[in-house]
Amino acid sequence: MNKTDLLIIGAGAAGISAACAAWDAGCRSIVLTDRLDSPGGILRQCVHEGFGLAEFGAELTGPAYADRLSERLSCTGVLFLPGREVLALTKEKTAVLSGSGGIEQVGFKRLILASGCREKTIGSLPVAGPRPAGIFTAGQAQEMINLCHWDLGSNIVILGSGDLGMILARRFTLEGKRVVSLVEQNKRYGGMARNYRRCIEAYQIPIRYRRTIRELHGMPRLTGVTVENLESGEREKLPCDTLVTAIGLIPERELIRGLEKEEWLSLAGNCKKVHDLADSAAAEGAALGRQIGEQLAKGNTA
Amino acid sequence: MKDFDAVVIGGGLLGCFAARNLRRWNLHIALLEAREDICTGISRANTAIVYPGYDHKPGTLKAEMCLRANAGFAALCRELDVDFHRCGSLMVSFGENADMVLQKKYENGLIMGVPGLRLLSGQEAREIEPVLAQGISSALYAPGTGTVNPWKLGIAACENAAANGAEIFLNTRVQGISRTSEGYRIEACGEAFSCRAVVNCAGLFSDRIQELLFPAAVRIAPNAADYLVLDRAAGVRPSHIIQYEPEDGGKGFNAVPTAEGSLLLGPSERENEADFAVSTEGLSFVCEGARRVLPGLDLMQTIRSFAAVRPNPRGKDGRSIGSFVIEHPGPGFWSFIGIKTPGLTCAEELGAYAAERIAAELHAEHNPDFDPLRPGIPCVRNLPLPERAALVRENPDFGEVICRCEDVTKAEVLEAIRRGAVSVDGVKRRVGTGMGRCQGSRCTRAILELLSGELNVPVASVRKDGPGSEILEGAHE
Ligand SMILES: Cc1cc2nc3c(=O)[nH]c(=O)nc-3n(C[C@H](O)[C@H](O)[C@H](O)COP(=O)(O)OP(=O)(O)OC[C@H]3O[C@@H](n4cnc5c(N)ncnc54)[C@H](O)[C@@H]3O)c2cc1C
Numbered sequence: 176m177n178k179t180d181l182l183i184i185g186a187g188a189a190g191i192s193a194a195c196a197a198w199d200a201g202c203r204s205i206v207l208t209d210r211l212d213s214p215g216g217i218l219r220q221c222v223h224e225g226f227g228l229a230e231f232g233a234e235l236t237g238p239a240y241a242d243r244l245s246e247r248l249s250c251t252g253v254l255f256l257p258g259r260e261v262l263a264l265t266k267e268k269t270a271v272l273s274g275s276g277g278i279e280q281v282g283f284k285r286l287i288l289a290s291g292c293r294e295k296t297i298g299s300l301p302v303a304g305p306r307p308a309g310i311f312t313a314g315q316a317q318e319m320i321n322l323c324h325w326d327l328g329s330n331i332v333i334l335g336s337g338d339l340g341m342i343l344a345r346r347f348t349l350e351g352k353r354v355v356s357l358v359e360q361n362k363r364y365g366g367m368a369r370n371y372r373r374c375i376e377a378y379q380i381p382i383r384y385r386r387t388i389r390e391l392h393g394m395p396r397l398t399g400v401t402v403e404n405l406e407s408g409e410r411e412k413l414p415c416d417t418l419v420t421a422i423g424l425i426p427e428r429e430l431i432r433g434l435e436k437e438e439w440l441s442l443a444g445n446c447k448k449v450h451d452l453a454d455s456a457a458a459e460g461a462a463l464g465r466q467i468g469e470q471l472a473k474g475n476t477a
Numbered sequence: 478m479k480d481f482d483a484v485v486i487g488g489g490l491l492g493c494f495a496a497r498n499l500r501r502w503n504l505h506i507a508l509l510e511a512r513e514d515i516c517t518g519i520s521r522a523n524t525a526i527v528y529p530g531y532d533h534k535p536g537t538l539k540a541e542m543c544l545r546a547n548a549g550f551a552a553l554c555r556e557l558d559v560d561f562h563r564c565g566s567l568m569v570s571f572g573e574n575a576d577m578v579l580q581k582k583y584e585n586g587l588i589m590g591v592p593g594l595r596l597l598s599g600q601e602a603r604e605i606e607p608v609l610a611q612g613i614s615s616a617l618y619a620p621g622t623g624t625v626n627p628w629k630l631g632i633a634a635c636e637n638a639a640a641n642g643a644e645i646f647l648n649t650r651v652q653g654i655s656r657t658s659e660g661y662r663i664e665a666c667g668e669a670f671s672c673r674a675v676v677n678c679a680g681l682f683s684d685r686i687q688e689l690l691f692p693a694a695v696r697i698a699p700n701a702a703d704y705l706v707l708d709r710a711a712g713v714r715p716s717h718i719i720q721y722e723p724e725d726g727g728k729g730f731n732a733v734p735t736a737e738g739s740l741l742l743g744p745s746e747r748e749n750e751a752d753f754a755v756s757t758e759g760l761s762f763v764c765e766g767a768r769r770v771l772p773g774l775d776l777m778q779t780i781r782s783f784a785a786v787r788p789n790p791r792g793k794d795g796r797s798i799g800s801f802v803i804e805h806p807g808p809g810f811w812s813f814i815g816i817k818t819p820g821l822t823c824a825e826e827l828g829a830y831a832a833e834r835i836a837a838e839l840h841a842e843h844n845p846d847f848d849p850l851r852p853g854i855p856c857v858r859n860l861p862l863p864e865r866a867a868l869v870r871e872n873p874d875f876g877e878v879i880c881r882c883e884d885v886t887k888a889e890v891l892e893a894i895r896r897g898a899v900s901v902d903g904v905k906r907r908v909g910t911g912m913g914r915c916q917g918s919r920c921t922r923a924i925l926e927l928l929s930g931e932l933n934v935p936v937a938s939v940r941k942d943g944p945g946s947e948i949l950e951g952a953h954e
């Protein structure tokens with residue numbers, strides 16, 4: 176079994192920053208692991224600008240921001256193990272990693288979970304109708320469009336007007352698709368004013384406020400959604416071939432079920448709490464990495 | 478013209494098991510399925526309970542089959558390498574009148590000889606199942622009740638039938654049947670099949686298949702039903718199958734801790750709805766049942782809702798028929814019409830029933846080469862670590878996790894495709910990808926790529942399930 180002082184699960188903005196900060200604080204035995212082949216996490220699929228103002232003083236795209244973080248990482252002696260899924264953690268402070276190279280166990284003194292988040296899906300909503308093709312979550316749509324260059328559909332309804340929903344609305348528009356409408360249950364859009372101006376106003380994309388989706392239509396492919404006005408109860412059918420749900424992120428903590436109280440465990444980034452900005456996830460990771468790195472460095476010299 | 482001894486129409490649970498059992502005899506068998514994959518009809522959406530059999534009239538075929546099927550279910554699942562959880566069931570009641578109904582079921586079960594039945598007080602029931610509601614006054618405990626994944630079972634039977642020489646024809650919708658001097662001629666999508674025997678297992682369409690040649694005796698009146706699925710992490714969770722039937726005879730409620738680990742709740746019932754579309758009223762009904770029987774359930778942990786269709790058989794007089802409808806309208810022609818609950822439990826029994834009768838009619842000999850064993854796709858999630866590691870050493874693809882929620886690897890997905898999955902849902906039905914809490918939002922991309930590569934088709938033509946369900950509109954570059 177391999178051993179390390181500090182194991183960090185997840186090489187997104189939070190995990191990389193934590194690793195670098197722990198290194199800078201003097202910890203010399205750090206393993207950073209991720210299921211993906213390159214570091215960056217969710218940043219890799221965020222091809223738009225708007226990252227790094229706080230961290231690097233420049234407006235970068237997600238991948239450029241990830242590259243900056245990776246450069247920092249490569250200046251340290253942190254051991255990066257890509258292409259490994261952490262399958263399980265035990266009370267005995269070992270992690271089980273699975274990759275095409277084999278199943279490995281890594282023992283650690285401290286653990287930072289920086290596993291990001293997953294998305295809430297349409298399945299969790301009480302929506303009537305069939306279950307056709309043509310329904311995506313926002314992060315999934317972003318990955319398929321930006322990383323795979325796939326075409327999801329032509330007439331799109333987006334449920335939710337958070338930053339992710341708004342950024343995607345612009346992305347679809349730039350791809351030459353028609354965003355029929357965003358549908359938002361609240362009276363105001365959910366994301367930042369900056370994103371509203373740049374993504375919605377600038378492209379005159381309609382948002383239907385105080386509304387939600389009640390029914391799906393079409394089989395085998397989506398042909399429309401029924402939207403209900405939450406105040407009047409009035410219903411309207413919006414024809415569309417694609418529905419994208421941007422209805423919320425859920426911290427990804429399945430790995431630590433039953434271990435939440437262990438004193439060797441700490442969380443950073445979106446798995447701790449969902450951050451609107453990568454910079455703040457990075458800052459949180461860095462602060463935690465520094466603190467734990469110092470403790471481990473001291474412990475080893477003492 | 479293709480020539481067979483017997484043709485099975487329909488590749489649901491019943492058709493797959495009919496084909497499997499027909500191969501226990503020296504008969505040349507074809508199974509014709511209208512869709513591009515098997516088990517996409519009723520067998521894809523049901524309650525997944527393997528019933529113990531206390532609920533049927535003693536002496537009926539249904540009662541006898543159910544009892545025998547339940548007793549043999551673990552052995553069947555071992556042969557077919559499918560997970561079966563004999564978790565036991567508690568049928569609960571609220572109040573004196575309902576207790577009497579349970580008492581009757583209990584007595585019926587004793588007459589039938591259902592093993593291990595016990596009538597418990599509400600208090601006793603809560604001792605073995607603490608999540609039950611306080612108001613529950615008694616419960617009928619049946620240790621033999623279990624749960625199995627219905628489509629995985631059907632697919633296993635089909636693979637076993639095929640390995641034993643049955644020929645499976647997909648995308649082959651039967652459109653016409655006629656008599657010949659030898660037997661029957663079946664027309665399906667421009668192809669003709671001749672045979673001496675037919676097993677009609679067309680599920681929701683079984684009445685119409687029979688009517689292609691014979692007068693209608695029984696018609697199917699479909700009803701829709703809604704279900705909810707809760708994440709396996711949902712805090713409070715029964716360890717038994719929980720059943721509740723209101724004493725006014727209205728539709729009850731089931732909670733099934735499935736073989737996959739999720740919790741299945743439902744069904745509701747709606748009249749005359751023939752499509753697999755969910756109704757919100759139906760979902761509310763299921764939630765009400767859940768709150769009444771299992772008040773601690775966290776319904777916010779819902780990850781999916783879906784609808785099923787019940788094929789209710791009705792006689793000429795319009796009355797609903799409770800027993801299994803097995804028709805024999807002509808020599809060698811057997812029809813299963815609208816087989817509802819416990820059709821999953823009895824699939825092997827029903828298949829054997831048809832096969833034995835056809836073998837007798839055709840004077841067939843036993844097939845000495847029949848092999849009942851079907852190796853399943855290795856499921857790394859269920860393996861102890863050293864065995865899992867050994868698999869990865871053998872094949873690195875077992876190390877690459879594709880579906881994180883359900884812990885399914887690339888090797889499993891590839892094997893599903895090699896065994897006949899042609900769509901994202903086809904992979905899901907074979908290895909469970911996308912069934913977990915993220916509902917495929919993180920693995921669909923990888924599965925699309927693997928399907929595209931293995932089937933050698935552009936990624937934009939990969940489907941969710943069946944023609945017209947392409948997931949993408951196109952792909953550049
Ligand atoms: C879809 C989406 C779009 C976003 N868009 C923007 C945006 O445009 N601008 C912005 O400022 N913020 C955006 N955010 C907000 C987010 O706060 C930041 O982008 C930030 O990057 C999150 O960093 P993180 O390190 O917490 O998580 P992530 O970047 O998600 O990193 C988590 C990493 O952990 C790995 N991992 C998880 N579990 C395991 C395991 N068991 N084994 C191995 N590896 C594992 C994952 O592969 C991933 O690489 C977005 C978030 C999401 C989800």
Ligand SMILES: Cc1cc2nc3c(=O)[nH]c(=O)nc-3n(C[C@H](O)[C@H](O)[C@H](O)COP(=O)(O)OP(=O)(O)OC[C@H]3O[C@@H](n4cnc5c(N)ncnc54)[C@H](O)[C@@H]3O)c2cc1C
Binds near residue numbers: 820
């Ligand atoms: C809501 C519900 C809950 C249930 N719960 C349980 C339970 O908990 N326990 C239990 O034991 N049983 C249960 N059952 C019963 C069980 O699910 C069924 O008995 C079983 O799935 C029936 O399978 P089948 O093969 O008859 O039908 P299907 O699975 O529908 O198969 C019929 C096949 O025939 C094909 N077909 C149709 N027309 C043609 C044609 N013209 N040519 C070629 N092929 C054709 C269809 O495409 C389909 O694949 C339940 C049923 C329902 C509806």
